[in-house]
Amino acid sequence: MAVRSHSTRVQSFSLSGYHGKPTRGTVTIREFNREQRMRRALEGLGKWWGVALLSVFIPVAHFVLVPSFLLYGMWQLCQRLGTAELATDAHGACxxxxxxxxxxxxxxxxxxxxxxxxxxxxxxxxxxxx
Ligand SMILES: [Zn+2]
Known part of the structure; x- marks a missing residue:
């Protein structure tokens, strides 16, 4: 099974402020297929659960840190599963x-x-x- 590397496209946008003419800029958008989304989601979960595991060794604070990081890991998992398009490198002039x-x-x-x-x-x- 061939694993395609992530696909990206460059999207142009316009920026408007309070006054002045709107300017143009570009943004790079990475698209993820279902398999890539799953992998990214699991990476996120693994990272935060790893942090949670390390927090076990911090006295007292671990009562707060461990459950927080576990929950944050779950949140990241859900966020990343739902992220089909990720925007990076948005360049433009104000x-x-x-x-x-x-x-x-x-x-x-x-x-x-x-x-x-x-x-x-x-x-x-x-x-x-x-
Ligand atoms: Zn400005």
Missing amino acids: PDCGTEQTFELAPRWRAPQPVTCKQCHRGLRLTVPS
Whole structure:
């Protein structure tokens, strides 16, 4: 059975702020098939359950840490199982202050979504032109 490496596509978007003309940017979107989602989900679960296991050795704090990490692991599992498209490397210029930057996006790709300029800290809106 051939295992295909993850597929990516580059999506262009437009960013609008309070004033100024909307600017253009691009984002790389990784698509996961069912098998890749399952693998990523199990990796996430394994990582956090590993942390939970290590927390057992921290006195007193382990009463809080161990169940928290176990729950967080489960949460990660659910999140990753549901993530078919992951957005990375969102590049663009802020329409308000003009600073070129990489934007922090929600891990699960969706558009429109709100983003924040790192320079002027204004809320911007990322949309995909149809
Ligand atoms: Zn800005």
